[in-house]
Amino acid sequence: MGHSFESRDEVEVAATPEQVWDAIATGPGIDSWFMGRNEVEPGQGGTVRTFFGGYTPSFAVTAWEPGRRLAYGSPEAPDGRFVAFEFLIEGRAGGSTALRLATSGFIPGDDWADEFEAMTKGNALFFHTLATYLSHFAGRTATPVTAFGPPVADWTSAWTALRRAVGLGDDPAVGDTARFTVDGEHIEGHVYSVNSQTLGIVAPGGMYRFLQGFHGPMVAGHHLFSTVDTTTAERAWQAWLIDTLSGRDSR
Missing domain, CATH: 3.30.530.20 (START domain)
Incomplete structure (x- = not known):
């Protein structure tokens, strides 16, 4: 078909x-x-x-x-x-x-x-x-940072946990303020894109995105406009996803 x-x-x-x-x-x-x-x-x-x-x-x-x-x-x-x-x-x-x-x-x-x-x-x-x-950020070049969370059995619960971890309510909208801390770095920005399977947040230092992997885990696919060690950043974000989706307080 x-x-x-x-x-x-x-x-x-x-x-x-x-x-x-x-x-x-x-x-x-x-x-x-x-x-x-x-x-x-x-x-x-x-x-x-x-x-x-x-x-x-x-x-x-x-x-x-x-x-x-x-x-x-x-x-x-x-x-x-x-x-x-x-x-x-x-x-x-x-x-x-x-x-x-x-x-x-x-x-x-x-x-x-x-x-x-x-x-x-x-x-x-x-x-x-x-x-x-x-x-x-026109004219600037970002470092892409990609991290994969653990397998997800219940996407409704996973998205609820993710929204809570970034300081958003159950029905986020473009323009809402998001706040979260990763590896000791506090990040504050606002939602620029959201639907039932994705979330995008823009902050002064970059764009932070979360996607529902097709037949897979939740994915963090970010773009950071600063000097960053990709390996270290990806490990920190993977740990953050694991903590967030397992119910541990990642903030």
Whole structure:
């Protein structure tokens, strides 16, 4: 059976077209808002690669117009699975930029619905993170920090514990204040993206994101705009997730 999909997102940000291009078309730029580590081989016919745990997709660049248009996608698998992305950039008066993203693809199988829901909610977080990066940190490069929590049997309880640990109520909304402490560092920021499977918080030093892993653990996928030892930070965040989701007070 399977399911074909297409979605469109648009945002206007206080960043130049050049800054937007750097964010979507360079490895360090993508590192600053997407997930894991990223590499870009520039030019049409080039490649965009992501390294996120054991997930290492490779996308062929099909359009490369610096400052205007970027498109890339995965090869079609034997079962028909693929995903493709197209970014359109348009400069506006006053130094702002309109950014449009079209995402399309195909998910195979009769059980596509759960995967599609997880992908849709995850993609919403990624796009909001890109917009937040361009609005707050344009021109800067972040260090991505990724940590995986323990297996989750009850996601309702896990999200309740997570919200409590970051100082949020049961029904958080964009703009709500979040406060939490990790490895002795107190962090205060506000929610910039939230849905039933993701949470994004922006603070002066970075963007902190939590995702419901598809058939897996809760994932912390952060972007820190400071000098940080990745190994130490990821261990601290893994310990924080374990404490939080086990019911121990991680604050």
